[in-house]
Amino acid sequence: MMEIISQYADLVDSLILAARKMYSFRYEMSDGGNLSMRVPGKDWMIVKGTNVAFDEIAISSLVVTDFEGNVIEGSCKPSKESLLHGVLYSALPHVNAIMHCHSPYATAWASDHDSLAFSTHHAREKLNFCPVVDTHSYVVPREYFTTIVNLFQENENLKSFILRGHGQVTVGKTMREAVYLAELVEETAQISVLSQAMKYHDEKGF
Numbered sequence: 001m002m003e004i005i006s007q008y009a010d011l012v013d014s015l016i017l018a019a020r021k022m023y024s025f026r027y028e029m030s031d032g033g034n035l036s037m038r039v040p041g042k043d044w045m046i047v048k049g050t051n052v053a054f055d056e057i058a059i060s061s062l063v064v065t066d067f068e069g070n071v072i073e074g075s076c077k078p079s080k081e082s083l084l085h086g087v088l089y090s091a092l093p094h095v096n097a098i099m100h101c102h103s104p105y106a107t108a109w110a111s112d113h114d115s116l117a118f119s120t121h122h123a124r125e126k127l128n129f130c131p132v133v134d135t136h137s138y139v140v141p142r143e144y145f146t147t148i149v150n151l152f153q154e155n156e157n158l159k160s161f162i163l164r165g166h167g168q169v170t171v172g173k174t175m176r177e178a179v180y181l182a183e184l185v186e187e188t189a190q191i192s193v194l195s196q197a198m199k200y201h202d203e204k205g206f
C-alpha cells in the first residue's frame with residue numbers, strides 16, 4: 001500500500017507543508033489548486049488528488065502518475081491540472097516541483113494585464129518576467145501546452161506565469177523554491193494592485 005510514495009517521505013513532507021502554508025495564507029481556498037513533485041530518476045510525479053483541499057492533503061490523497069496522468073499508485077483521481085504538470089516536467093528537466101494556486105491579487109492583476117508589473121526591485125530581480133496566459137478555461141486545455149512550454153524555452157529564467165481568470169503557476173528545483181516564488185508573485189501583484197489604485201485615487205483628486 002503506497003509503497004512508492006512511502007519511499008519519498010521528504011518530498012511528501014515538503015509537498016504537504018507547502019499546501020498547508022498556501023491554504024493558511026488564503027492563496028488557495030476551497031478544493032482547487034494543484035501541486036506536484038517529480039519522482040527522482042523516473043518519468044513520474046507525485047500529485048494531489050482531484051477535489052482535495054490544500055489543508056486536507058495527506059499521503060492517502062496523493063497519487064503517483066506518469067507524465068500523461070496515468071496512475072501508477074494511489075486510489076485518488078489525479079488533479080485536473082496534472083497533464084500540464086506532466087508536460088512541464090517532460091520539457092523542463094531542471095524543474096522538480098510545481099505550485100498552482102488561485103491567489104487573489106495575482107489573479108486580479110491578470111484579468112486586465114498581459115504580464116505582472118514589477119512593483120518592487122526585488123520582484124524584478126527574482127522573477128525576471130511573469131507573463132499572463134489566457135486559456136479561456138478553468139483547466140488548461142491541451143492546445144495551450146505548446147504555448148506554455150514555448151514561453152519557458154524562449155525565456156531562460158522564466159519561473160512563473162499567471163492564467164487569466166484562473167490563478168498562478170510557479171516552478172522550482174524544490175517545492176520550497178516554488179512556494180517562495182508563489183509568495184513573491186502574490187506579494188508583487190498585491191503591491192501592483194495597490195499602486196494602481198493609489199494612482200487612480202490621486203488622478204481623480206480624491
Ligand SMILES: [Zn+2]
Nearest residue numbers: 032033166167
Ligand atoms: Zn486551477
